Amino acid sequence: MGFECQQCGECCSHLGLVHIIRKDLGNFHFIVYNQYTSDETEVTVDPDKHDLFLDQSIFTKLPEACPFFRHVPSSEMAYCTVHLTRPEICQDFSCWRLLILNHTGRRIGRVMFRRSLVTDDAFLTRVWEECIDPITETDVTVWDKEVVRILTQAGYLVRQ
Ligand code: SF4
Numbered sequence: 001m002g003f004e005c006q007q008c009g010e011c012c013s014h015l016g017l018v019h020i021i022r023k024d025l026g027n028f029h030f031i032v033y034n035q036y037t038s039d040e041t042e043v044t045v046d047p048d049k050h051d052l053f054l055d056q057s058i059f060t061k062l063p064e065a066c067p068f069f070r071h072v073p074s075s076e077m078a079y080c081t082v083h084l085t086r087p088e089i090c091q092d093f094s095c096w097r098l099l100i101l102n103h104t105g106r107r108i109g110r111v112m113f114r115r116s117l118v119t120d121d122a123f124l125t126r127v128w129e130e131c132i133d134p135i136t137e138t139d140v141t142v143w144d145k146e147v148v149r150i151l152t153q154a155g156y157l158v159r160q
């Protein structure tokens with residue numbers, strides 16, 4: 001299985017530092033400007049997300065969030081309200097190569113790029129430092145296989 005967004009919202013929570021609304025074209029159409037690449041993209045709020053977009057309360061808690069990012073606390077799900085027309089940089093973004101879940105199926109860590117672990121979990125960090133960091137295998141497929149074996153043995157589920 002390839003990359004599949006888990007809608008945790010981590011990546012969009014600070015992307016207001018990158019994406020700003022340059023122009024409101026009316027009727028839920030906007031020009032969004034990327035302050036790093038200078039790219040401009042015309043985006044439209046998805047038809048089923050108008051109410052979600054109009055709720056601005058997220059910016060009290062996450063003042064640096066992308067202007068199109070919204071979070072629904074009751075479901076703990078994060079949404080891009082312009083998902084269908086989001087900028088290319090967002091369409092191309094994949095935040096994991098291997099996804100690590102605990103025994104309840106909750107996402108607990110992810111492996112990005114070739115070998116970087118992102119996690120807040122102390123036990124997983126220890127397993128990683130003690131058993132995975134020392135692996136010197138250079139072939140990524142073989143390395144992945146060994147990492148999946150070790151993490152599975154430690155009680156995790158790994159999605160690739
Ligand atoms: S791309 Fe990754 S970090 Fe961003 S919302 Fe999806 S799972 Fe979370």
Ligand code: SF4
Nearest residue numbers: 012015066069080090
């Ligand atoms: S446009 Fe959508 S996917 Fe891109 S940063 Fe904003 S909320 Fe996230």
